[in-house]
Amino acid sequence: MKYISTRGNIAPINFKEAVMMGLATDGGLLLPESIPQVSPETLKEWRTLSYPELAFAVISLYADDIPAADLRGLIDRSYATFSHPEITPLVAVNGVQILELFHGPTLAFKDVALQLLGNLFEYLLKERGEKMNIIGATSGDTGSAAIAGVRGKENINIFILHPHLKTSPIQALQMTTVLDANVHNIAVKGTFDDCQQIVKELFNDLTFKKEYALGAVNSINWARVLAQVVYYFYAWCRLPEGAEVTFAVPTGNFGDIFAGYLAKRMGLPVRKLLLATNENNILSRFVEAGDYSLGQVVQTVSPSMDIQLASNFERYLFYLYGEDPAHVRAAFATLAETGRIPFTQEEMEQVRTEFLSCSVGEEQTLATIASFHKETGYILDPHTAVGVCGALEKVKDGSIPVCLATAHPAKFGDAVQQAISTPTPLPPQLAALEGLPSRCEVMDADRSAVKRFVEEKAGQRH
Numbered sequence: 538m539k540y541i542s543t544r545g546n547i548a549p550i551n552f553k554e555a556v557m558m559g560l561a562t563d564g565g566l567l568l569p570e571s572i573p574q575v576s577p578e579t580l581k582e583w584r585t586l587s588y589p590e591l592a593f594a595v596i597s598l599y600a601d602d603i604p605a606a607d608l609r610g611l612i613d614r615s616y617a618t619f620s621h622p623e624i625t626p627l628v629a630v631n632g633v634q635i636l637e638l639f640h641g642p643t644l645a646f647k648d649v650a651l652q653l654l655g656n657l658f659e660y661l662l663k664e665r666g667e668k669m670n671i672i673g674a675t676s677g678d679t680g681s682a683a684i685a686g687v688r689g690k691e692n693i694n695i696f697i698l699h700p701h702l703k704t705s706p707i708q709a710l711q712m713t714t715v716l717d718a719n720v721h722n723i724a725v726k727g728t729f730d731d732c733q734q735i736v737k738e739l740f741n742d743l744t745f746k747k748e749y750a751l752g753a754v755n756s757i758n759w760a761r762v763l764a765q766v767v768y769y770f771y772a773w774c775r776l777p778e779g780a781e782v783t784f785a786v787p788t789g790n791f792g793d794i795f796a797g798y799l800a801k802r803m804g805l806p807v808r809k810l811l812l813a814t815n816e817n818n819i820l821s822r823f824v825e826a827g828d829y830s831l832g833q834v835v836q837t838v839s840p841s842m843d844i845q846l847a848s849n850f851e852r853y854l855f856y857l858y859g860e861d862p863a864h865v866r867a868a869f870a871t872l873a874e875t876g877r878i879p880f881t882q883e884e885m886e887q888v889r890t891e892f893l894s895c896s897v898g899e900e901q902t903l904a905t906i907a908s909f910h911k912e913t914g915y916i917l918d919p920h921t922a923v924g925v926c927g928a929l930e931k932v933k934d935g936s937i938p939v940c941l942a943t944a945h946p947a948k949f950g951d952a953v954q955q956a957i958s959t960p961t962p963l964p965p966q967l968a969a970l971e972g973l974p975s976r977c978e979v980m981d982a983d984r985s986a987v988k989r990f991v992e993e994k995a996g997q998r999h
């Protein structure tokens with residue numbers, strides 16, 4: 538399988554190179570040259586597979602330059618760290634299907650991809666005899682999952698930028714109490730979008746990228762999206778045969794829902810993807826009204842989705858524009874100039890054959906946590922609640938709604954307590970964080986300052 542860029546200006550590369558490249562060197566995002574098709578017969582066979590077996594079946598379609606035995610080993614090791622034997626169990630709660638994605642080490646869906654990516658990096662760096670400096674942006678969950686995936690690894694440094702005081706307190710502790718010499722947290726005085734912008738600019742500085750061997754852990758890295766495709770298949774395989782589903786996906790950076798889109802394109806019987814945002818609703822405005830115009834980031838009770846500029850939207854645009862990189866380049870030039878991308882009626886009709894959407898306000902999110910808890914005893918985290926709220930309101934076509942539960946509620950204890958008036962019990966790995974020493978550098982949203990910090994710290998170790 539070869540990979541190309543949404544901006545069309547790189548020669549095709551293989552999977553291993555795509556993982557190492559992260560952001561494409563022409564500023565675009567990497568995608569497979571073609572999307573493998575999964576037949577109904579194969580889908581039927583996949584119904585009997587365990588999660589790691591299914592992960593191997595899906596990922597090997599895209600990672601054909603890694604020997605099968607090695608890939609199997611990487612996958613088995615990555616999912617051995619999960620606390621649930623099914624890795625991503627599908628649980629029915631009063632008729633609502635909840636796909637629990639939070640049984641990994643840091644209790645959010647990011648672990649599903651980042652446990653694997655950490656092991657993949659280690660494997661590829663060993664093969665090449667190289668070292669790497671990872672730079673990532675987080676609104677709270679990617680950071681801790683990425684750190685957990687690579688902490689203590691000899692040939693990797695990791696630098697994670699998060700918006701200062703805008704994650705939940707537990708999310709901040711999950712990152713800043715990791716004191717391994719290779720882990721560096723930077724609290725940026727700004728928003729997640731500022732953090733992501735700095736990271737992208739550093740990747741686009743090709744001299745710096747090469748000199749410091751930058752690696753990406755955000756969903757700009759193709760391997761992140763690929764690993765997330767697996768659980769869409771897994772959920773479907775756990776439902777009665779012949780089921781057609783609508784996945785409700787709480788959305789921020791458009792990575793998770795793009796993985797669902799890809800699963801659909803591969804042949805999974807998905808009726809629609811329900812794109813659910815909080816009040817940072819540029820993506821739901823796009824689906825509903827064709828209005829893709831940038832606004833200000835606002836703080837919500839689902840802070841991991843406090844994002845305006847979703848990086849994976851570019852991958853979707855590539856397909857919406859008939860795989861035409863010139864059209865993608867033009868759209869992003871217009872966005873940079875005017876703060877918006879206009880869409881034709883025909884394009885919007887296409888979008889609406891694939892997506893439903895909703896934007897869920899603060900009160901609605903808390904009310905959903907409260908009513909769901911009252912009726913079922915199940916505690917939703919605020920991000921999952923955004924998706925559940927959307928599913929209850931919008932899925933009316935007879936398809937089975939499957940709601941992605943993207944984080945454990947204890948990570949967002951304040952919001953949950955506000956909703957149900959009782960504290961959520963802390964799982965042991967979160968309770969253990971209280972009172973631990975922490976380390977974090979607070980900085981202005983200044984790319985040069987971050988660059989100097991990386992140079993200094995990377996120079997000390999590598």
Ligand SMILES: Cc1ncc(COP(=O)(O)O)c(C=O)c1O
Binds near residue numbers: 646756789841842
């Ligand atoms: C808990 C949680 N839910 C949902 C999302 C949204 O996922 P995505 O950014 O892939 O759209 C994120 C991160 O963005 C998250 O951390």
Ligand SMILES: N[C@@H](CCOP(=O)(O)O)C(=O)O
Binds near residue numbers: 842
């Ligand atoms: N919600 C995310 C934002 C970054 O998204 P990513 O999927 O591109 O890594 C987070 O928790 O950091």
